[in-house]
Amino acid sequence: MQVAWMLPEPVRSILMASGISEESLREIRLRTGRGLVLETSGGEVLLNGAGRAVSFEEESYRVTATDVKTALELLTGYSVYAFEEELRQGYFTVEGGHRIGVAGRAVMEEGRLQRLSYISFLNFRVAHECKGCSEALFRRLYGNGRFYHTLLFAPAGCGKTTFLRDLIRLLSNAGLRVGVADERSELAACHFGIPQHDLGLRTDVMDGCPKAEGMRMLLRSMTPQILAADEIGMEEDVFAIRAAAGSGCKVVASAHGGSFEELIRNPILRTLWEERRFERYVCLEKKGSSFGVKAIYDEDGQTPGDI
Numbered sequence: 001m002q003v004a005w006m007l008p009e010p011v012r013s014i015l016m017a018s019g020i021s022e023e024s025l026r027e028i029r030l031r032t033g034r035g036l037v038l039e040t041s042g043g044e045v046l047l048n049g050a051g052r053a054v055s056f057e058e059e060s061y062r063v064t065a066t067d068v069k070t071a072l073e074l075l076t077g078y079s080v081y082a083f084e085e086e087l088r089q090g091y092f093t094v095e096g097g098h099r100i101g102v103a104g105r106a107v108m109e110e111g112r113l114q115r116l117s118y119i120s121f122l123n124f125r126v127a128h129e130c131k132g133c134s135e136a137l138f139r140r141l142y143g144n145g146r147f148y149h150t151l152l153f154a155p156a157g158c159g160k161t162t163f164l165r166d167l168i169r170l171l172s173n174a175g176l177r178v179g180v181a182d183e184r185s186e187l188a189a190c191h192f193g194i195p196q197h198d199l200g201l202r203t204d205v206m207d208g209c210p211k212a213e214g215m216r217m218l219l220r221s222m223t224p225q226i227l228a229a230d231e232i233g234m235e236e237d238v239f240a241i242r243a244a245a246g247s248g249c250k251v252v253a254s255a256h257g258g259s260f261e262e263l264i265r266n267p268i269l270r271t272l273w274e275e276r277r278f279e280r281y282v283c284l285e286k287k288g289s290s291f292g293v294k295a296i297y298d299e300d301g302q303t304p305g306d307i
Contacts, residue, residue: 003028003098003126008070010049011036014061017051028124030068035060071122075100087116097127097189097196127189129197133159134166137293141280147171147226147250149277151269153257154284159291160254161186161230163284165197167252168228172200179224180205181214187230212236219247226250233268241277251278259283260297273301 001022004012011030020040027039035056038045048054049061075094076083086092091101101123104116141148150167154160165187172178182188182205188195190207199205204222206214211229213236218224227244229237232253244251257263260281264270272278276299285294297303 002096003124006071006075006094006098006100006124008067008074010061011063011067011071014047014049014051018045018047018053019051020045022126023128025126026128027126030063030071030122030124032063032065032068032120034063036063065120068120068122072102072119084115087119088113090116091184093185093189093191093196095191095196097129097191099125099127099186099189101125127196128162129165130162131166131169131198133291134163134170137163137282138167138170140296141167141282142171142174147176147252148279149245149250150252150280150282151232151272151278152252152254152282152284153260153263154254154294155258156256158284158286160256160284162291163282164228164230164252164254165199168203169198169200171226171252172203176202176225177223178203178226178228179215179218179222181209181211181218181227181229182207183209183211183214184230187228210236212240215240215244219244219249224249226252229253231255233266235268238268238271241272242275245277257283260295260301264301273299 024041029037036047046060103121104119188205279299281297283294
């Protein structure tokens with residue numbers, strides 16, 4: 001299992017003994033003094049010291065402070081201080097594209113977060129690429145050299161980032177220059193500036209920068225034909241998308257929403273809809289352990305059969 005290097009003993013041995021495959025593994029939660037919990041494609045799993053799944057009423061393996069400390073040392077190459085800036089954001093990305101969320105005691109100065117101390121909680125979000133998952137959708141959004149301004153939307157955990165990442169790859173490999181404003185390092189999963197996910201041959205990434213500023217910088221410096229951003233919804237995002245449209249650049253992005261009606265209840269997203277900034281709205285849904293397209297809407301919010 002490739003993710004095993006991130007884990008301290010005995011957590012590593014427990015995971016290996018559990019028989020859970022890396023393909024089904026979504027998250028590993030280390031909470032000091034609490035049980036060892038995994039999130040898999042089949043749901044939540046609590047493990048005991050032998051790697052056996054147990055109920056929450058049974059005795060489980062208790063994560064220790066040493067487990068968390070050792071994990072941080074492994075993840076940062078025994079130089080936690082070198083990751084202070086990332087830790088202040090609450091997460092960092094490691095080799096392989098895995099994202100590590102951290103929580104603990106916040107140290108504040110003049111009302112601003114300076115650092116985290118007594119880190120007691122780690123969330124290992126295991127990176128999974130799903131190449132080809134958006135191929136059918138890609139063929140409906142791109143053809144004869146034209147790509148529609150597109151917004152993907154869904155509730156949390158329904159594949160927005162996964163679909164967006166694959167669309168970026170397909171567009172890039174189809175011959176288009178793509179600029180990715182990757183504020184949370186989830187699309188490219190850059191590690192020391194190098195994408196760990198395959199975003200295609202012609203993709204440039206602005207990593208760790210606020211989306212709106214990242215989009216503006218990419219427009220100025222990289223002459224993209226398509227701009228991509230995950231989880232838009234702030235007022236400054238509207239200005240950046242307007243700037244992209246004004247420069248002739250197409251936009252593909254994602255946003256949170258369980259339905260089209262819910263989506264445009266967000267005043268920022270409603271502004272974009274009223275201005276007809278997007279030509280296609282794609283609603284995604286979870287289908288068992290995979291994701292799929294539930295509906296596609298045009299710029300007027302209609303679902304004609306030819307789209």
